Each structure stands twice: as C-alpha cells, then as structure tokens.
Amino acid sequence: MTQSFRIRLYQMDAVVGDFDANLQKIARAADQARADGISMLVVPELALTGYPPEDLLLRPALIDKLTAADLMLQEISRDLTLCVGAPSAAAAAISDWALGNNSARPASLLNSLLIYRNGEHILSYHKQSLPNYQVFDERRYFVAGTQSMVCDLDGLRVGLLVCEDVWVPDIVEATCRLGADLILVVNASPFAEGKFDERLDHLKHRASVNQVPIAYVNLVGGQDELIFDGGSLVVDRNGEIIAQATFFAEDRLDVVWDGQHLIGDRVEHTPSDDALLYQALVTGVRDYFSKTGFRKAVLGLSGGIDSALTLAVAVDALGADNVHAVMMPYLYTADISVTDAKRQAEILGCEFSIVPIEPMVREFMQTLAPFFDGHPVDTTEENLQSRCRGVLLMALSNKTGALVLTTGNKSEMAVGYATLYGDMAGGFAVLKDVWKTRVYDLARFVNRATEVIPERVIVRPPSAELAPGQEDSDSLPPYDRLDTMLSLYIESDVSPDEIIDAGFDPVEVKRMCRLVDINEYKRRQSAVGPRVTVRGFGRDRRYPIANRWSF
C-alpha cells in the first residue's frame, strides 16, 4: 500500500428519516474528500437514517429505500473507500412463528457498517452488541451480528466496530486477534454530563490493553430528546489522543496512516462542563426547531431564573429576532419580577410583551365559585393562574406559528412542582433534565463575560409567585439538598433508606421520593426536552403510573 493513507472522520448531523438529505450530505463530503486527497471517508452509525429512527425501522418501505441507497452509495464511493453506518436487512430474518403477523414482527434488521470501495460495496460488518437499556431499544429493531471483522485495504487492516461494540472487551479483543492495524468505530453516542470523560477513559483503556489505535467518529446534533455531542477522536496504541474534533458542530477530522502509526494534526479543546452543558441545550433547541420546521419561539418570562436561562438558550439557538418573551403578571407577581424580565429582554434584544392575566383568572373564579363554595383555597387557585398563562402562550403560538418553550427544570419535574397544561404547556422543555443547582451554574456561565441575566434574578430566593409571599422553600428543601437526594434516587436507583443512611432527614427523603413516584402522570404528559444526564425523564426512565411499590 501507499505509505500515506489519509482517513477522514466526518462528524455528521443526520436528519431522522431523511434519506435523500443524508445521502446528499454524504455525497458532498465524498466530493470534498476526493478533492482533498482523502483515501477513506467515514460517517457515523446509522448516518443514512439518522439516530434513533425508532419505529420508522418497522416500515416495510424501508427495504426499498435501503436498496436504493446502497446503489447510490456505490456510486458515491468512486475513487474512495467509504464507510457508512446504515441498517441492512437480515437474510432469512423473519422466523416462521411471526409470519403473517406483521405487527408482532421481531427484529429483522442489522445495524451495520457498510464498506464501499471504488464504486463497489465490498463488505458489511454487523454490530454485535445491541444496547437495550437507558434510551436505547436496539433489540426492538435489530438482530445482533455474530462475527468480528477486519477490512483489508491494500495491506492496511482496519478492524470494524459499531458504537456499543467498543465497550465490550471481548469484541475488541476478537477484532484485534484478526490482525487489525487500527480499529474504526462508528457511533451515535448521545451526550450526558460526564459522558465524554467516560468515553475517553474507555477508549484509552481499550487501545492500550490491545495496543491498537482507535478512530472514533460520532454523530452530532439534536434529535428530539437526544443530543449527539460529536467530539470525535483518535487515540494511538498507547491511548494518547492524537486527534479530536469539536463538540456540537459538524466537523471533519483527518488522520494519516503512515504504514505503522496514525498521525493526527488537530486536537480541539474540550470545553468546561458548564460550557458543554450549555452548548448541549442550545444544540437541542436549535435542532428541534430546524428539524421540525419551526423558526420562532415564544415563552413565558417570569422574572425567575428558570425562564431567564431558557430565554438565554433560546436566543443563542434561534437568534433574538426569533424569540418572543411574554411576562404575564398577576396579583402575586413582584414588581421586580416585571422589571427584571423586561431588562433581560432588552439586554438580549428580543420581543417582549406584558400580558396581565387578572381578567381571565377573575372570570374563571367567578364561574367556578358555585363549585368551590365550602372548599378551602388550595393549589387549585395557583394552577388556575398557571393555566391561564399556558392558554395565552398557546394562543400566541397557534396564531403566529411560534413554538412554546417550557421553562421548568428537572428538580421540579421530579417532584411535580409544576402545573400540567400550565407552565408545562409547550413543545420543547429546555431545562427538563437540568437540576436547579445546575440552572444556577449555567446562569453564572451565561453571565461570565457580561450581565445577560439580571443579577437579581440569580440571587433572589426562588418563587413560583402563585400565592402571596410564596417561596419554593415553603414546599421544598433547599435545592442543593433536594438535588442531591433526587439525583441519588432517580439517576442511581438508591433507595430512600440508603439516602437516609447517607445523612439526610428521613421525613424529607421519604416525602420527596414519594413525590417523585406519584408525579409520574405529570411527566408522562410533559413536552420532550434535551436529555443531558445519565437518566432523563424521556425514553430513559420507564415507570408505571399505577405503581404501589413501597420501600
């Protein structure tokens, strides 16, 4: 082989279901690669369909689309080696018992890495380890490959893996035993806080244990609740990073095989934890809008920190011209809330309106008076205020085509400190998986250079302002304590007793864990929002609503 074999990892944003657009993007990348003297172009896992395609994979029409795409990819691969993540049909895939029962059809596809070379489809590797935990449902759609594989390119032996495969020591070792000079792994690995470090540790370990370089190309971009962070990278046989791409943006990362080693020329900086999280949210909003065809957002700006951060994210994602912030005061809204909301909107330069809800709340209360007679005031009246706001925002959305962003955080989602059809009304829940303590961190991050969120919004005690003098601390423990216990309970499956053993107040722990359990019905009707932890409230956490588990 030539001494200099140039490999390009194309960290690509693929749109779910959009075969044409994804193919065109791969074709353009191939043209550029040829122009740049690249020998091998690699795109991520399921780049053809986007990830996760979910039940689109059950459509029988998929097979024709895959066949057509295969022909196009052959054509695209002229004068190039092209490695593409795509589903492929399993031979004799449908077992006899399922014949004639389409809806009960078991998995009949493979999650493959297709290798094209100079106009020919020369090889297909099939993912062996199919994740079926967390947000992943791959065994719903795919059967597992059973064979490790090395692709020989004029003497360069490239070991082929798809995503989860590289996390399984046996699979990596089996591939190396086939004589791989380097390992190529295509991925659709979604962001979560701390995930990049975990990924990196793992790759370093697998590389050094097997004394093999690993080239890791990741998908990038938001898809519903998932945000792929990119951060593609290459480690040498000692596990040292020799090339690293950017995060949360498409990128091309080139490395050269000189006959003995992989050589990279660029290692992008890894942003801080706060920067990664903030970029994840911006990416989530930007891509949800672009991929669902929305351009404008409207949100309720209350003068509190959650909506303030949501507004900052929205403006960074969509541009100030596309964001409408609406302050909807009521009797319990403090003057400083209105002032601070207005100020932030001015700083950011977005449209701002003040729409008092008093007339609507009054009419509802009058109409409901005969039914409420004899009942004490309770959260019903608070929910009513919140729901009037929800109706207003949805009316603005319906009339103008702007999508409503909800502003609640993960701490509130967890314990149900939110009003269904009120502040939970909207299409995208920006902070759904962001703990309140992280909301504060991110507000500081937003203000790192200049005041975007008025300082008073950050320092004043949090309040829903739904009753006179109300503060969050009337109903909930301080957020640092709350978030710690909730994170243990929700993200690490630690039982209430064990949390209490760790030094927390028994009554408080039991009350909070119970709130988590009984508020499943609210979360089930919540808007989709970006998953940024190891366990979000979307596909990640599947809990029964009717549930009588007691610890």
Place this chain on the structure above:
Amino acid sequence: MTQSFRIRLYQMDAVVGDFDANLQKIARAADQARADGISMLVVPELALTGYPPEDLLLRPALIDKLTAADLMLQEISRDLTLCVGAPSAAAAAISDWALGNNSARPASLLNSLLIYRNGEHILSYHKQSLPNYQVFDERRYFVAGTQSMVCDLDGLRVGLLVCEDVWVPDIVEATCRLGADLILVVNASPFAEGKFDERLDHLKHRASVNQVPIAYVNLVGGQDELIFDGGSLVVDRNGEIIAQATFFAEDRLDVVWDGQHLIGDRVEHTPSDDALLYQALVTGVRDYFSKTGFRKAVLGLSGGIDSALTLAVAVDALGADNVHAVMMPYLYTADISVTDAKRQAEILGCEFSIVPIEPMVREFMQTLAPFFDGHPVDTTEENLQSRCRGVLLMALSNKTGALVLTTGNKSEMAVGYATLYGDMAGGFAVLKDVWKTRVYDLARFVNRATEVIPERVIVRPPSAELAPGQEDSDSLPPYDRLDTMLSLYIESDVSPDEIIDAGFDPVEVKRMCRLVDINEYKRRQSAVGPRVTVRGFGRDRRYPIANRWSF
C-alpha cells in the same frame, strides 16, 4: 401418583409493585386451594410484581424483596404444589464491562416460573423467548433462559413455559421431547381486538401438532395502558377446549388429571367482539382508578357521541355517584347538544352541570386582540374554546379530587383532530385506541337493551362545534373511509402508495398520512389510555417527533 391430580389456574389481578398485596392474594388462594382439595395452584406470569413492572425492575432493592418473597412462597406452598410467575436474579448476571456503571446496567434478571412444593422451592424455569416488540421491553430487563424444563410431580410430568415461549414451535417441541404429559404456560397477555381468537388458534395448533394438553393461565385487570383480559383456558391434546375462564374478572379454573387426560368442568362463554371491547374499556377505567387511588371522575359531556360513550363506560366502571358530567356550551353549541347531554346524565343518574365558557373566552379574546390584529381567524380561536373547557375541568379536578377523563377517539388522535391542553387535558383517555367507527358500534352496544345514549347523539353528523355550522366532514373524510386507511397505515405499516393502490383517493391518503406523521407531538403529550388494538398510541408505537421520512 394419585389418579386424580387437581390443578387450579388462578386468573389473578396483580398490582404492579405491590409485593405484599400480591403475596397475600396468593396466600389466600393457597388456603382456598387446600380447602378445596387442589393439588397444584398456578398463578400468572410475574404475578408477584404485576405486569409490566417496567423500570421498577432496575431498583437494586428488588433483590431483597425477591428473597423475602421466596421465603414466603415456600411457606405458602405447604401441602400444595404452587407455581408462581416472578422475576429471579440471574447468577453472575452483571457482565464485567458494566460494573460500576449502574445506569447502564444490562438485563440481569430472569422472567421465571417458580415451582414450590410442600414448603420447598423445588424448581425454577426461565422464560426463553423474551418479547421486545409492540408494548414489550423484556430484553431491557431480562436475560433469556436457555433450557426447556419438565417438572416431575409423582410421575405427572408438567412441561413449563412462560407466555411467549408457547408461541415458538421449537420451544414447545423441545419441552415435549422431555416427555411432558401436559404443558403449563403462565401468561401476561394483554387484550387487543381479535387477540383471543389468535391465542386460541395458536394453542389448538401447538397442542394438536405435539399431541399434548396445554393449560394456559392469564393475568387479568388493567395496568396503565394495558388491559389483561384473562380468558384462561385448557385445551386437550387434540386442541379442543375443555375448560375456559371468564374474561376481565378474577377467576379460578379447575381441571383434573386422571392419569391420562385433563378433564375440565366449565367452559365459559366467549363474549361478542363488541362486548369484549366494551368490557376492556370498563376494566381499563375501573382499574386505573383503583390502582392510582382515584374514586371520582369528571368529564366534559358535549352532546357528541365520543363523550356520550365515555360517560357510559365511566358510569359502568365507577358507578353513577362517582361521575360528574359537565356541559360547557359556547356560541356554537347547538341547543340539542345541551338537551341530549342533560338527558343522558339523567338516564344514568350522574351529577350534571352546565358551565358556559363565554365569559372566559371573551376575556382571552380581548386580551389577545392586540396580538391577533391583522391575522385572520383560524383554529386558534377554536383551540381557545377547547382550552377554556380544559382549564375548567382541571380546576374541578384539582378542587374535588376527581380525575378528568378525556373523550377523544383513535381517529382523532391519529390525525391530530384534538386540542392539546384542551379536550386532550385529563388523566385517562378512555377511547384513545378506539376508532370512531368502533365508537359507533359501542354506542349501539350500550343501547342494546335500553336507550342509555340518546339516539340523536348517535345519528346526528359529528361536529366539534368550535365554529359556526362546523362538521367533522368539513376537515376529514367520512369515518368509515378514514378509519380504514388509518388502520392500514398505523396498525399494518402499509405505505400511502399501497393504500392508494387499494382504491383510495391519492390526495386524501397523502394528506391523512401526513397528518398522522406531523401530529406525533400531540400524541406524545396525551393522557395514557387503554390499548385495545394490535397497535395503540402508547408504548406500542415509538415514533420520532422530528421525522422527515417521505414515501
């Protein structure tokens, strides 16, 4: 062995997560069985935990609960053979790569049939075929058993299977090759229209092919979106039914092994398709309320057929005293709608209120006037009416503790002919998986003996009454045509082109299928509701919201 071995299939309703209650129920059944001279008592798949326990199975505290339950089941089994469906911990279950990464933990449990005899745990069979399609996620939680098993009870050789196993010819045959005299299969098989016939055909076939009697015990009762229909049954070696239990109620089905054959003494009648569907809905409502701790329901009664049927179901499920029907007229509400709503409430004897929404709608319109200026009237104004109704019902719910039932049907859910946070606001969506054409069938069924739903409600043209003179047919094809094409598209994955080829109008088919696709965001925020078809809109159908698939 004794010539007369009495087997009791206990068609049980288990509550998800409620180990204590489920164990107590099994203990009481064991006491009764001993008193009745029963040799072997059988309870359904996962009767210990309820089905589906979903992510409760990921809680580490589960293992202690299973250990404690095992001791109790040993005790319960004195002077009896007791067969219990329950999870069990897999030995060496956690593979090395997942150690220390709890949230990524792969399946480490088995879905087992535990056999206890005279105070001892004598055998555990582990389900070999784990469904991971439709509503099922069993590979998220369980590893598959690999061994067929026969339990020898003083010479009677009982082949053991769990649910899906009996659908796999190879597994049934392997069990028979071990010399099974009869097959015992414990199930948690949810209802869908036509499912009982499918199940029956299958059991008959497996029995006659293998010349083995099969005893099939099913779970019963509603759990969130799933409704287990019971209908446990026993077929002889020729596939003839020799015993059959009731549907949608707990039951005990006894059969006797006389040394050569199974002999049953009772074959319950199989209700008509309409009766089964109606009972499924009643069961769904009744059990969702009882298992989540609700007693009372409130719903909007519009004078239309959907809410009329929902009211009938609610009254049958909860009793007239526990149901509050609220008519919320607006300018476009016909007088006959108010009259008919009132009449049905009188017939059924439930609480009825009339709450005009005009004052609230007016205030919203005045407040929104500056924003709506220059925009034409569109569905925004219609949604506003619907949302005022939603806010009213939710306020009544919050104040009185009654759960709001939503009234939309599957046809509307499919094409998005519903208002998010308006008529979609509520805790349980009774008709969510019932096509409009089936709504008509069920209304006739409800009226089979006496007029419960005023005849005019059934015969008048359907209308949402959100605009002057509005009828459903202004926006949608006639429901018989609509339901046929939607059912093909949604339940059978038939492509629009193939639907057109079947003789439907191309423009109409493409418009309707597109409506299905773009309304995923609404369904994602809809209330849970009983699944009664082979593909409901719950765990069954997992579609991306951001989705650019084009046919």
